[in-house]
Amino acid sequence: MTQQGLVTTPFGRRTLSLGLIATQQQARAVEPEKTVHKWKIFQAITEAKDKLGLPDRAIAVLHALLSFHQETTLTAGDPLIVFPSNEKLCSRAHGIAPATLRRHLAALVEAGIVIRRDSPNGKRYARRGMDGEVSLAFGFELTPLVARAEEFEALAAEVQAERRALRLARERITLARRDITKMILLGMEEALPGDWQGLHGQYLALIGRLKRSASLAELKAIAADLEDFSAEILKHLELFTNSTKTSANESHSERHKQNSKSDIPESEPAFKKDRSDQRQSDPATHGSAQAELVREGEAVEASRPSLGTPLPMVIEACPDILDYIAGQEGQGASPPNWAEFLKAAELVRAMLGISPDAWRDAVETMGQADASIVVAAILQKGDEVRFPGGYLRALTEKKREGQFSVGPILMALIGTKLKAMRGGKGIPL
Numbered sequence: 001m002t003q004q005g006l007v008t009t010p011f012g013r014r015t016l017s018l019g020l021i022a023t024q025q026q027a028r029a030v031e032p033e034k035t036v037h038k039w040k041i042f043q044a045i046t047e048a049k050d051k052l053g054l055p056d057r058a059i060a061v062l063h064a065l066l067s068f069h070q071e072t073t074l075t076a077g078d079p080l081i082v083f084p085s086n087e088k089l090c091s092r093a094h095g096i097a098p099a100t101l102r103r104h105l106a107a108l109v110e111a112g113i114v115i116r117r118d119s120p121n122g123k124r125y126a127r128r129g130m131d132g133e134v135s136l137a138f139g140f141e142l143t144p145l146v147a148r149a150e151e152f153e154a155l156a157a158e159v160q161a162e163r164r165a166l167r168l169a170r171e172r173i174t175l176a177r178r179d180i181t182k183m184i185l186l187g188m189e190e191a192l193p194g195d196w197q198g199l200h201g202q203y204l205a206l207i208g209r210l211k212r213s214a215s216l217a218e219l220k221a222i223a224a225d226l227e228d229f230s231a232e233i234l235k236h237l238e239l240f241t242n243s244t245k246t247s248a249n250e251s252h253s254e255r256h257k258q259n260s261k262s263d264i265p266e267s268e269p270a271f272k273k274d275r276s277d278q279r280q281s282d283p284a285t286h287g288s289a290q291a292e293l294v295r296e297g298e299a300v301e302a303s304r305p306s307l308g309t310p311l312p313m314v315i316e317a318c319p320d321i322l323d324y325i326a327g328q329e330g331q332g333a334s335p336p337n338w339a340e341f342l343k344a345a346e347l348v349r350a351m352l353g354i355s356p357d358a359w360r361d362a363v364e365t366m367g368q369a370d371a372s373i374v375v376a377a378i379l380q381k382g383d384e385v386r387f388p389g390g391y392l393r394a395l396t397e398k399k400r401e402g403q404f405s406v407g408p409i410l411m412a413l414i415g416t417k418l419k420a421m422r423g424g425k426g427i428p429l
Contacts, residue, residue: 033075035146036146037072038066038069038142039066042062042066046059048152062108062114064089065140066142076147080142080143081138081141086101086102114141115144172226172227177207179234181350183230184196184199187233194236202229204353210222309369309407311336317410317417318373321345325344342368342369342372354375354392358396362392374392
């Protein structure tokens with residue numbers, strides 16, 4: 001098949017640009033023997049669509065154009081012009097409107113993905129010779145896909161590298177947040193010297209910089225700040241550990257003796273009495289944050305769900321909370337009790353950046369157990385909840401109006417998990 005002329009100008013009111021000329025020049029310069037797999041190149045373009053300035057609909061239109069080329073491979077020296085009608089293109093592009101189709105075809109041409117080869121009257125068609133083979137065709141030429149294959153693959157690799165870097169930065173942030181919250185809570189529980197409430201405030205200020213649309217550079221900066229902050233807290237804890245190493249065994253024995261007293265209920269936190277004594281000896285050290293932890297232990301029995309929500313149902317809906325319950329990391333661990341669950345929810349609440357004020361309001365309105373169940377649900381939902389504190393406040397307000405209970409949110413999470421497993425994923429969400 002031959003093509004008339006060296007440059008094909010667009011039909012009608014569409015103007016010629018230097019970019020179009022450059023695309024056609026690049027297509028003419030490619031080696032005739034060069035061959036690429038059309039769907040691999042399509043996948044690379046899909047990965048790099050943002051860098052190429054292509055919307056999702058333009059990718060769908062490109063997929064439709066490629067489907068009209070019968071071969072799986074594209075060879076530069078072969079006829080690479082497809083000439084489907086707009087009606088057929090709309091059908092294969094998932095039924096998009098004709099005006100939308102024309103707009104995205106123009107976007108593909110402007111991006112240098114395809115070349116528009118217009119006929120004298122602007123129609124798309126092909127002329128065949130005496131042997132029945134296509135001798136001349138007017139439509140969209142796919143040669144730029146062959147000519148720019150390496151460029152598209154490089155852009156796709158760059159996008160994948162950026163995505164991996166984003167994932168790594170988010171993982172660093174998650175790990176640092178977990179370390180910081182657990183170390184601060186340790187300092188409060190053990191009544192160690194230090195302004196733990198102030199450190200918690202600094203932590204909230206750091207995570208307050210997190211935004212869903214944060215760039216890679218911003219995420220790296222926040223991750224570095226959180227890691228530095230975590231290292232400072234760890235250094236303080238290590239110094240205290242070194243200074244009290246000689247009395248560690250004795251302290252451990254004392255705690256074991258206190259925890260094993262027969263008059264302490266099984267569901268009561270072991271630190272309840274110890275923390276109360278330490279708070280009396282140094283009431284100014286920890287302030288309201290430590291008092292809040294003490295109140296948590298005192299409210300265990302009174303805060304069971306009023307409607308009898310079974311704890312196994314809560315764990316089934318929100319299994320991620322087990323990562324924050326001591327002794328639940330391995331297989332075959334004994335089921336947690338309500339005291340352990342409520343303590344873990346308090347830790348997760350701090351890790352998610354939910355303010356003490358929002359938490360106190362939720363506990364007063366819902367009860368500590370239901371508020372803790374909501375926190376476990378927020379943890380399970382992950383990135384679906386952009387602002388955990390605001391989400392908790394909204395549910396608290398609904399509870400005041402009598403329009404919220406924890407049952408439906410747990411059933412929804414269980415239903416999503418079962419649906420994912422039926423779909424072949426085999427893993428809980």
